Amino acid sequence: MAQITIDKLGKVYTGGTHAVEDINIDIADGEFIVLVGPSGCGKSTLLRMVAGLESITEGTVSIGGRVVNDVEPAERDIAMVFQNYALYPHMTVRQNLAYGLKNRGTSKPEIERRVAEAAEILQIGAFLDRKPRALSGGQRQRVAMGRAIVREPAAFLFDEPLSNLDAKLRITMRLEIKELQKRLGTTSIYVTHDQLEAMTLADRLVVLNKGRVEQIGSPLEVYRKPASAFVAGFIGSPAMNLIQARAVPHLPGTGHAGLIGIRPEDLHPATDGQIEMKVDAVEELGATRLVHGNIGGENVTVTLPADADLPESLRLAVAPGALHLFHAETGARIA
Amino acid sequence: MKRALFHNKFLPWLLLAPQLIVTAIFFLWPAAQAIRQSFLREDAFGLRSQFVGLANYRALWGSSEYLNSFKVTLIFTVSVTVLTMVFALLMAVAVDRLVRSEKVYTTLLIWPYAVAPAVAGVLWWFIFNPSIGILPYVLSQIGISFNWIYDKTDAMIFVVIASAWSRISYSFLFFVAGLQSIPGSLREAAAIDGAGPVKRFFTITLPLLSPTTFFLLVVNLVYAMFETFAVIDATTLGGPAQSTNILVYKVYQDGFVGQNLGSSAAQSVVLMVIVIALTVIQFRFIEKRVAY
Numbered sequence: 001m002a003q004i005t006i007d008k009l010g011k012v013y014t015g016g017t018h019a020v021e022d023i024n025i026d027i028a029d030g031e032f033i034v035l036v037g038p039s040g041c042g043k044s045t046l047l048r049m050v051a052g053l054e055s056i057t058e059g060t061v062s063i064g065g066r067v068v069n070d071v072e073p074a075e076r077d078i079a080m081v082f083q084n085y086a087l088y089p090h091m092t093v094r095q096n097l098a099y100g101l102k103n104r105g106t107s108k109p110e111i112e113r114r115v116a117e118a119a120e121i122l123q124i125g126a127f128l129d130r131k132p133r134a135l136s137g138g139q140r141q142r143v144a145m146g147r148a149i150v151r152e153p154a155a156f157l158f159d160e161p162l163s164n165l166d167a168k169l170r171i172t173m174r175l176e177i178k179e180l181q182k183r184l185g186t187t188s189i190y191v192t193h194d195q196l197e198a199m200t201l202a203d204r205l206v207v208l209n210k211g212r213v214e215q216i217g218s219p220l221e222v223y224r225k226p227a228s229a230f231v232a233g234f235i236g237s238p239a240m241n242l243i244q245a246r247a248v249p250h251l252p253g254t255g256h257a258g259l260i261g262i263r264p265e266d267l268h269p270a271t272d273g274q275i276e277m278k279v280d281a282v283e284e285l286g287a288t289r290l291v292h293g294n295i296g297g298e299n300v301t302v303t304l305p306a307d308a309d310l311p312e313s314l315r316l317a318v319a320p321g322a323l324h325l326f327h328a329e330t331g332a333r334i335a
Numbered sequence: 336m337k338r339a340l341f342h343n344k345f346l347p348w349l350l351l352a353p354q355l356i357v358t359a360i361f362f363l364w365p366a367a368q369a370i371r372q373s374f375l376r377e378d379a380f381g382l383r384s385q386f387v388g389l390a391n392y393r394a395l396w397g398s399s400e401y402l403n404s405f406k407v408t409l410i411f412t413v414s415v416t417v418l419t420m421v422f423a424l425l426m427a428v429a430v431d432r433l434v435r436s437e438k439v440y441t442t443l444l445i446w447p448y449a450v451a452p453a454v455a456g457v458l459w460w461f462i463f464n465p466s467i468g469i470l471p472y473v474l475s476q477i478g479i480s481f482n483w484i485y486d487k488t489d490a491m492i493f494v495v496i497a498s499a500w501s502r503i504s505y506s507f508l509f510f511v512a513g514l515q516s517i518p519g520s521l522r523e524a525a526a527i528d529g530a531g532p533v534k535r536f537f538t539i540t541l542p543l544l545s546p547t548t549f550f551l552l553v554v555n556l557v558y559a560m561f562e563t564f565a566v567i568d569a570t571t572l573g574g575p576a577q578s579t580n581i582l583v584y585k586v587y588q589d590g591f592v593g594q595n596l597g598s599s600a601a602q603s604v605v606l607m608v609i610v611i612a613l614t615v616i617q618f619r620f621i622e623k624r625v626a627y
Binding site: 072078080082083084086089 | 518520521523524525526527528529530531534538539542543545
């Protein structure tokens, strides 16, 4: 159990490129933080700097009040779950779980107790004596989690742990990870590029773009009040429509904004609507349908109930409160 | 495997012919000759030969020189193999740690492999030569006398180094490839699991290298036993006092220098049996994939 403080953290490679820059995050004890962003945004680098697998060139990382910049990964009291699980292929599941404890000189009965406990929690007791190659993807994932929890570390670090699983399993495991983390109350940092995974898991989200923090906040805060056009377009599925203000000159309440963001579910058909959309394509999702079309030359997506009429052009209205206004150049939120 | 259909009965044989002919002329026929010869004894002028049954083999087991050659071969083979593999692994681990200059070192380290064994032998002959060589000179400066012309141990050290040298490159390449196929995340996971660099090497890296190691072990054993003829022939000629006369070299010496064809043939049959045994072991194990 520990709080983690990331202060003015940066990573500069020789040659001067910044992988991450000026990162400040205060993580409370027991909090579940998700780092999310497109590939190449520096989220994995950031996690690896916390783990000690990547050197820190600027700022500090503190775990439990202790600056760990120059502390070996083994001494940081963290456990990490890797994307490819990184199970030791020549050891049985039991040996995989015990390896970290053995290296730390934990007594034999204590190792046995903890391995049994982790196996019980993760329901992997049946294949403790198998080698990783004899396990399915989901089982390997559980073993990787088991290896993290037997150590009873101060923090869990997850590096895209679900991205090698199929879609269905990913949803189940997502729930299990969340539940497990709540039960153990261990501070966790979780890296993903999947915004849905980020939304469902996080106590707080950290949205990263090009090595910088775009926004930190609870999933709903980030969803309702995205701090920038980037966050607005990244969080939420289907993505928020971002259109040039001049494409909708008649819309009231847009002020001096250059960019207007409207979520697909905030556009409603209305006979007196100020916006006219030409329909290009329709995707049926069962309960709803996604209508793709064109407003004043900009591509727009609208979520409509599945039973709504579909004329060739729609008149749409939007509630003034549902508008997100962004600065044309910087992309920063105006209102 | 894809099955090709030939309408002409002779075409497949024709296509296989070059390989089959080479194998027949250079392997099967000499092997058959050796087996036949091993049961015969020739007279001093090579005019008549006489069937003697297992007498040649029996003579081998009674010969202290032959048993000595067995012992010499064992020491030589084990030393060459161990020296080659330990050194190659050390180099490979060192190169694997490099990020940018890795290719340069790898290229430099494979050069010795391009040197023919006889040339390598001559090269080391010059370096180790007691009267004109640089190494005995340097060693004498620090008070160590090194003369393989009359010292048995020095002679053995000399041929072991000369034989291992050109072989290190080959093993090195395989070890580098083996090391690079181990995912970096495994070593990172082990580092987080509290294993220091040394422990990581012995508990993670080495076990994961075991298929490579085993393959190299067999290949290097076979090399040291059977392909070091040229090195010995270019350096010690089996001496002094039989101290570096390994089995392969003795076959040549007894047969072509000593003209004792029957005994030489019997020795090559023994060698053949050893090669077959090693090959069988290799295939059995490689199919099982060692370790994991």
